[in-house]
Amino acid sequence: MSERLAVKKTYKLYIGGKFPRSESGRSYQVTDSKGRFLANAAWASRKDARDAVAAARKAFPGWSEATAHNRGQVLYRVAEMMEGRRAQFVDEVGSSEGLGRSRAEKVVDEAIDRWVWYAGWSDKIAQVVGSSNPVAGPYFDFSVPEPTGVVAVLAPQRSSLLGLVSVLAPVLVGGNTAVVTSSYERPLPAIALGEVLATSDVPGGVANILTGRVGDTAPTLASHMDVNAIDLAGVAGDDEHAVQLELAATENLKRVVRAPAKEPDWTAEPGLGRITSFLETKTVWHPVGI
Template sequence: MNAVDRLSVFKTYKLFVGGKFPRSESGRVYEVTDAQGAWLANAPLSSRKDARDAVVAARKAFGGWSGATAYNRGQILYRVAEMLEGRREQFATEVAAAEGIPRPKAAARVNAAIDRWVWYAGWSDKVTQIAGAANPVAGPYFNLSTPEPTGVVAVLAPRDSSFLGLVSVIAPAIVTGNTVVVVASEQAPLPALSLGEVLATSDLPGGVVNILSGKAAELGLPLALHQDVNAIDLTGADGELAVELERAAAENLKRVLRPQPGDSGKGAWSADPGTGRMLALVETKTVWHSMGV
């Protein structure tokens, strides 16, 4: 059969929850278009039940991931970067279509995203060195402060940076031992859903990263109110939604990472990320121990 005689095989995009690829329990989908309005694919329209299932998966994975050695987490994250490197062309195509930019510019953003993933992987066994301390005290004691992961983090991914921004909010959360539930950009979810395929074929344990596609306004509130979510990153929330979710998170004392000025607009996510996002999602534990004298 000639190639021109073949039927087109369209890619089916699914959610990524607990290391598996379920459809939305509601059965809903929505059309994803490119910057010119042309149809690209159907994406699952996640429900509140999907969000709750993702939190359950993230909590189940938290013990093992946070308990792994920092060196091991770094190795696993570097393996993810290796897998991304092998699929650069696919991601460049998806980013170009999603963001309406020329293919070379999209490829440059994909390269920057992979480099950033490697950069965060390298921080896995160094965070404690910069965020921990041996504190001076009066008396025969050691007083040590060390950073620990906050727990399950809900992340509203950037709306206008479908891959570089996405990596820039996921990697700093999980490198320190947190697990995440990510709500992908509603307008450009395909790179995020494809990232789930990469994570599933790397060494990352199922449930460490869970990716939902759909409406941030519909999924954000149940995540902000969820008692088993410890922190929420509001990067992808606009002004009114961010205020609503911050108020909801305050009801259960959730840690909130607010949108930052550099998270949108020209040049967003291109600057040196620094350590701010990593340190915003850890808690400091201080231990006293006698010197035995």
């Protein structure tokens, strides 16, 4: 008998809870750290980015109006499913980032734990950053956090899973919806996460994942008038590109999380900064006794 041929995988995008092909019809080869073929990934176009924004905007009302407790349950379910597919994530992180088995397992465990950590903040963040304000008069005065809207997230290029979770989860936990551009050279963990999102309780369109070069879709996301904020983590160290995206974001006064000088240590304590970056504060006055 002849030797069995391996089935080469060609992955698609994740937009609106579905897996469409790229509008461009293009794909590219994904290789491991030693240059060996792993799979084909879709090469997202500007049209795909616009479609992802439309899907995120459509999903925003339902996700933002869900109770914080419900959002936390939904996001915790994602962590449960990541745990169930732990072996797949370990294989893909290891091959993508050139890590040994034990180190890849540690990275995956940290990513799952990070997702659980953020899910736990869903019904607590309002108590931490909101307040009941003292006023001189027969009124109650409350300041409460609300989601910003649709957030474009440029995922880290080196940390294909832990970095991705560290920038996506804080966007979702606050009630925002997201359009994510994955690592170009290491997209497989992001694709696997998309498969988890599609089969969990996360409504379609809440998180959308684009693969391909950041430079092909990021300008569209930065200048898109229906994107309310952008995280530039994926262009760390590329000052020229970061400045161009910041300038594009000024067209509708987007909130911008600026690109760091170099990719940070994603194993460090995350803090609440990435959650609060995509929250707005609403202050409400209410007469006493009414």
